Every structure is written in structure tokens, then in C-alpha cells.
Amino acid sequence: MRPEWLYFWRDDFHRTSPARKGSYSETKYFAYDPEEKTAYCRFLGID
Numbered sequence: 001m002r003p004e005w006l007y008f009w010r011d012d013f014h015r016t017s018p019a020r021k022g023s024y025s026e027t028k029y030f031a032y033d034p035e036e037k038t039a040y041c042r043f044l045g046i047d
Helices: none
Strands: 006-013 025-033 038-046
Touching: none
Parallel strands: none
Antiparallel strands: 006 025, 025 038
16 A cells, blocks of 8 residues: 655735734645655745
């Protein structure tokens, strides 16, 4: 039996004040292939 991939996804919409650090919108994707022992990550940010 082939192991299942693991997926994680997170969306953040923030910056309610100019002093807050980070992007206005951030999306993070993470995927892990246990058979190949390989992780994939992607970040998308909008200032």
C-alpha cells in the first residue's frame, strides 16, 4: 500500500495597522510525499 501525501494550507489576511509587519495577504502551501521523503512548500504574499 502506497503512503498518502500530507497537505497543509494556510491563508492569512491581516495588517490592520501600518505598524504591523508582514504582507496584507499571505497564502502558504505545504505538501509531503512520504514515499519519496520529499517536501514541497510555496508562499504567496501580497503587500
